[in-house]
Amino acid sequence: MPTFDQLTSIQIPVKAEEKKEDSTEMQGLTVKMLQARTLVISQGVTSELTQRILSQLVLLEQDDPEAPITIFINSPGGEVFSGFAIFDMLRFLSCPVTTIVGGFAASMGSILSLAANAGRRFAFPNAKIMIHQPLLMGYQGRATECQIQAREILKTRDRIIDIYCEQTGKDYETIKQAIDRDNWMLAEEALEFGLLDKIVKSRMELNKLLKSLS
Template sequence: MKKKFWNWVRNEDTGSRTLVLNGQISDETWFGDEVTPGLFREELQSCEGDITVWINSPGGDVFAAAQIYNMLMEYPGNVDVRIDGIAASAASVIAMAGNKVSMSPVAMMMIHNPITVAMGDKKVMQQAIDMLDEIKESIINAYELKTGQPRTKIAHMMDAETWFNAKKAVELGFADDILYTDGEGKQEAPAAVLFSKIMVMNSFLCKFNKPESEPDTRVSVEPLKKRLFLLSH
């Protein structure tokens, strides 16, 4: 099985688990990552206890993100979300599932409008616009539930593709606090987090250093209603 963009670490001392979400979120293979919502649910529910979710992702498929968001919202234990690098686009939606959302002082969050690829006549293009409008409203639901901000304000921020540093995210309610600022609770990220970061960087570099003779194996973007993405510009 191809590598997943998530990884679980079990803390035997406390009985808690750490979930590492690193890389692009997708429901099918693009650059070697693989997301199987059923498998994710099975792993999430395989043990009891609180979980810590580390996020470092530029975003990806909106429906895959929605499934992960729902699974974390339904999880009976406490979900502590920690953003150590970036939680952009669809990854920011997943972050909203945390009972508590903390950001590193050097982390970033970004929200924007959903994006799709459409081809066809005027009727088809209007269908695409209507569909994107509905998806945007569903995303706003998650942001509104977490932040308490007015829907109109959130919509304007999405229109503008808004980036938040940790302080701004806390100010607007997208995060609850900033890691390490009080000198308490500071801890080393688990080894799996560091290893995952190395693997993501290695994968990123390989994309731009593959031999010219190597065929491009990326999956073509399917037309309207087949593929909807929340990707960073």
């Protein structure tokens, strides 16, 4: 059975003309979404994604520093420090930020979903959220270098725990235990755990909630 990575990397051959049309159509869609002050993170968190998202966020704030920004998240996570860069920028902005999880927000994706302002962390009914500690990759180099890498991993884990503690109100040991494995939660479980503010089923419901916050 193919892995998730293999499935997502499959490319269907298309003609050059079709690629150009798809690219033009996607650019037009991106422009319309930016005009609506809406971003979508629907892939792994990479340096390329981070560069694009950060640039768009800066432009949106310059355009109107008080208008809200909505971010839809359906992401398996990815590079930790790329994710931290997006998270920190979202917290830095003067614009009110709303996050909505659709599908799933795993690993660093779950961190990004927590970057919204108070009361603005939402998910759809069938969404799932997964939290865990940083993955340990194969160490390379001398013993002292491996020790340094191990210490850095622990520092990163503690930073992630700090974020979950701050956003859920739970203590260090509770979060440390919660992320010692891949911890998948249904939307209702994530809400109870403190990772969400509300589960929304419709645009009307979302707008009503946001209006109450303004």
